[in-house]
Amino acid sequence: MRFFGSFLVLLLILSSPLAAQSVIGASGLGMRLEPLDAVQRALGGVGVTTRTPTVLPGNPAASLDLLAPTITFTAQPQWGTYVVGSENGDFFATRFPVLGFAYPLSTNGVITLTAGSQFDQNWSVVSRGTVDVHGESVGYTDRFLSDGAxxxxxxxxxxxxxxxxxxxxxxxxxSGGLKRNFFRVFDGETADSVAVENPIETTTVLGRWNHSGLLASLNLLWDPSPFLQLGATMEWGGTLKVNPVRGFQDLGRAVSVPLQFKVSTTAALSSTLALNAGATYADWSGLGDASVEDAGAGRVVSYGAGVEWEARNFW
Known part of the structure; x- marks a missing residue:
């Protein structure tokens, strides 16, 4: 077994319009999640080059130096803020964990099987308003609930x-599913505190969708010296289909998930210390769905760096 500690020195992540990863939730994709283990998250969130072998979705090359069959499990809570025009707020997501299995093929190969959330669709909105009913202003409360990934x-x-x-x-x-509920509850009194003679019944609209589609990735690693590793990954997101199961039959979507490019490097500073730095790029402005693009999706560039310290090695 191998025991190590990771110490985060620098983490810089810039996401140009964050709408590309959060506001899309209103149109079926959800908030973008990167399925990474805790070490790669601390090292900048790119997950292409690794000093310590692990199991990462979309990057089987990270498992090449594993000497035995390996299973990994990583929870992935996420907190953040967004700014879209004059609107801003906070978001939080804790969805399907990152699961991984790797099986070495002699000393030169490996096969992997992984699962992890790509988009979170868990959010809710509550708003109030009024409507004119026979000349009287009646208030109502709208509640919109979305649950899925x-x-x-x-x-x-x-x-x-x-x-x-x-x-x-x-x-x-x-894979995955999405359930959305809309409720409109009318007040029992008018704006002038006069009881409504015939209370208006609550309006309820329900909808359910499932997700389907294909994706793929290609990884390249180059070790020009024993102290330096360079890597690149291209991820093809394919077409993500959002298929209605019940209700909202006219709201099915097919969204073209953009290509994502990642580059990273790991440099050994000493026998126990290594520096990792990398960057990613994706253009979310051409998703093939006008309602999503109108939400403000655009180009997203992120980069980060971190230092890994290996506290102890048992082999």
């Missing part, structure tokens, strides 16, 4: 082509 299940393979080059690839499917 999009999970990616991926199978991967990676192999070392030489002592310095390695390649990997994954294919997978989107």
């Amino acid at each position: 999009v999970t990616a299940i991926q199978a991967g393979w990676a192999r070392r082509l030489s002592t310095v080059f390695a390649v990997g690839a994954t294919v997978g499917v989107y």
